[in-house]
Amino acid sequence: MRMNMKNIVILVLLCLPFTAQAELKVFACEPEWSALAEEIAGDLVKATSATHAMQDPHYIEARPSLISKVRKADLVVCSGAQLEIGWLPMLLSKANNPRVLPGKDGFLEASSVVPRLGVPENIDRAQGDMHPQGNPHIQMNPHNIARVAQAMGERMALLDPENAQRYASGTRDFLERWGAALAVWEELAQPLAGKRVVCHHQSWIYLEDWLKLEEIATLEPVPGIPPTASHLSALLAELGTDGNGADAIIRAPFQSKKASEWLQDRTAIPAVMLPLTVGGSDGADNLFSLFDDVLERLLNATGVAGT
Numbered sequence: 001m002r003m004n005m006k007n008i009v010i011l012v013l014l015c016l017p018f019t020a021q022a023e024l025k026v027f028a029c030e031p032e033w034s035a036l037a038e039e040i041a042g043d044l045v046k047a048t049s050a051t052h053a054m055q056d057p058h059y060i061e062a063r064p065s066l067i068s069k070v071r072k073a074d075l076v077v078c079s080g081a082q083l084e085i086g087w088l089p090m091l092l093s094k095a096n097n098p099r100v101l102p103g104k105d106g107f108l109e110a111s112s113v114v115p116r117l118g119v120p121e122n123i124d125r126a127q128g129d130m131h132p133q134g135n136p137h138i139q140m141n142p143h144n145i146a147r148v149a150q151a152m153g154e155r156m157a158l159l160d161p162e163n164a165q166r167y168a169s170g171t172r173d174f175l176e177r178w179g180a181a182l183a184v185w186e187e188l189a190q191p192l193a194g195k196r197v198v199c200h201h202q203s204w205i206y207l208e209d210w211l212k213l214e215e216i217a218t219l220e221p222v223p224g225i226p227p228t229a230s231h232l233s234a235l236l237a238e239l240g241t242d243g244n245g246a247d248a249i250i251r252a253p254f255q256s257k258k259a260s261e262w263l264q265d266r267t268a269i270p271a272v273m274l275p276l277t278v279g280g281s282d283g284a285d286n287l288f289s290l291f292d293d294v295l296e297r298l299l300n301a302t303g304v305a306g307t
C-alpha cells in the first residue's frame, strides 16, 4: 500500500510519545495534599482528593468513582498512620494499579516524613484503636506541611524525571513563600501559648504542639467514640461554670456542634469551629489561608486577638 504524505504525518504523530503533554495524576486522600501538589507543581499535575473538608477522613466509602481515579493515578498521597484504614486498602486492591501500592514510588505516606506524635506505648483497645500508629492528623502543624512538600516534590521528580527541574523549583518557590508565612503566623500566635483547650477528637495535637496549647480533655470519651452524656457531665464537673476551666472548646466542621455547644452553654468556655483542612471554612480556601483562618478563629475565641 502506498502511503501519501498525510497518512505518513498521522502515523508519525501516533507514534510520538506523549511526554510533551505529560501530566502527573495525583490522587490525594485528603484535600491538604491535593492542594500541596498544586502549590508545588501547578499545571504539571492534575490533583484530586478522595475526601473533602466536611468529611471525617477516618470514614468514607470506597466508591467506584474513587477506584477509577486510583486506577489512573501516578502518585497516591495520604496522611497514613492508619487514618484511611477503613477505605484506602479497599480502593488500592480494587484499582489494580501496582505502581501506587504502599512501598512503591507512586505511594507517599505523608505521616512517614514527619515526627509522629501520640504513638501509644502499648495499644490498649479500651483506649480506642483509632490511632494505633500515632496521631495521623499531621497537617495542622505547618512545619509538617513543609516536610511533606519536600518529600512530595522529590517523589514527583522521580516519577516524571523529564520535568525534575520544574518540580525542584516549584518546591523551592513554595517553601520560600511558606517560610515567610510561617514567620508571620508564629509572631501572631504568641499570645496563644499556654492556652488550655478541650477538643472534640484528637485532631489537633500537631497544632497544639506547634502553638504550645495544652489539651486538657476531649469530648470523645475515647478516640472514635462520640461524646456521651455521662462523659460530658464529668467534664462539666471538672471544668466548672465560671468560664475559667479552659480557654476554648475546639471542633472540626464535620463534627456535630451539639456537644461543644452544650458544654459552652454550661461552662462559659467559648466553643470554636476550626477548619481541619483546605475548604473547611469560607476563609480557608488554600493552604495559606487555612492557617490564617485557624489562627484568627483561635485568637478571637480566646479573647487575645489584637493584643
Ligand SMILES: [Zn+2]
Binding pocket: 058, 130, 131, 136, 137, 201, 202, 203
Ligand atoms: Zn483521628
